[in-house]
Amino acid sequence: MNNKAIVAQMVNERVVAIARGIQPHDMAALADALHEGGIGCIEFTFDHSGRIDAKEMLSALSAIRENGVVTVGVGTVLTVEQVQLAADAGAQFVLSPDFSPTVVKKTKELGLVSIPGAMTPSEIVQAHNCGADIVKVFPAGPLGSGYIKALRGPLPHIPLSAVGGVSAENAAEYLAAGANCLGIGGKLVDGNAVSNRDFQAITVAAKALMAAIGKA
Numbered sequence: 123m124n125n126k127a128i129v130a131q132m133v134n135e136r137v138v139a140i141a142r143g144i145q146p147h148d149m150a151a152l153a154d155a156l157h158e159g160g161i162g163c164i165e166f167t168f169d170h171s172g173r174i175d176a177k178e179m180l181s182a183l184s185a186i187r188e189n190g191v192v193t194v195g196v197g198t199v200l201t202v203e204q205v206q207l208a209a210d211a212g213a214q215f216v217l218s219p220d221f222s223p224t225v226v227k228k229t230k231e232l233g234l235v236s237i238p239g240a241m242t243p244s245e246i247v248q249a250h251n252c253g254a255d256i257v258k259v260f261p262a263g264p265l266g267s268g269y270i271k272a273l274r275g276p277l278p279h280i281p282l283s284a285v286g287g288v289s290a291e292n293a294a295e296y297l298a299a300g301a302n303c304l305g306i307g308g309k310l311v312d313g314n315a316v317s318n319r320d321f322q323a324i325t326v327a328a329k330a331l332m333a334a335i336g337k338a
Contacts (some may be wrong), residue, residue: 127336128193128214128235129255131162132303133281137293138163138167138217139328140197140285140307145174148316153186155321156311159328160328165217165305167186167197168204174226180211187212196237201226217305219260237283241265243273246280256281258305261285267299274300290327290334297335306331 123131130137139161141152144208154163166183168176180196184262187194192322195215196208208216215235218225222238229236230253239260240246259270261286268296284296285305293304317324 123193124213125233125235125255128163129281130164130295131193132256132283135160135296136303137331138165138195138305139310140165140167140243140305141311142167142197142315143169144311144316146178149179149182150186150189151286151319151321152280152311152316152324153189153192155324157192159325161192161310161328163193163195163215165197165215168199170198170200174209180207182301183213184211187191187214188274195237199229201225202334205229205232205234208259209307218260221245221254221257223248223252226252226254238253238286243277246273246277246282250280254261255283255300256283258283258285259301260305262288262296265294267295269299270296270301271299279330290331293331293334296335304335 127158139156146280196213197217199216199218209232216229217237219239221240235255237256237258238249238254239258246257263286281302282302283303288304288306289309
């Protein structure tokens with residue numbers, strides 16, 4: 123799948139699941155549960171607290187990519203070295219909480235979809251001009267869907283993803299405001315459910331989210 127197709131998948135499906143703090147041995151089962159619930163794009167994040175070994179996470183991601191069921195990316199990427207590690211593991215897209223020109227350029231150089239984080243109009247335009255495929259408005263929750271709608275006035279040409287504070291309850295609101303897609307973490311990937319290996323609960327949450335999005 124090329125970059126254009128990956129971006130189209132995100133925009134058409136409207137959601138990227140954010141799997142944060144997931145132990146590597148749970149990643150494959152989580153991916154299957156999300157896929158069963160109708161979600162095809164999953165972001166597994168680097169854990170900068172040191173609780174989760176990056177090498178093990180990337181190895182598990184590589185196995186999921188080889189399985190070919192879902193589209194996988196790496197999130198919380200802060201350095202060009204981490205971009206390279208993500209690419210080597212088979213990641214198809216890279217997300218960051220911030221906008222780093224060097225990270226965006228390295229991501230594009232390696233042929234991956236680039237989704238940096240930004241908040242202000244200036245940051246969003248700079249990220250887009252640097253080559254970002256989608257700009258992640260983060261954190262979206264404290265600003266609300268009205269902020270996305272306000273951005274759409276002067277910046278209708280820049281693909282935006284709303285991330286942070288988005289849930290099944292307000293997903294339609296953000297989409298109606300003009301977000302092209304959404305990034306949803308804890309409101310979808312419940313850490314306790316994963317730890318208890320209650321992957322059916324993840325599937326149920328995913329189906330509820332996709333139902334809410336279908337009404338947008």
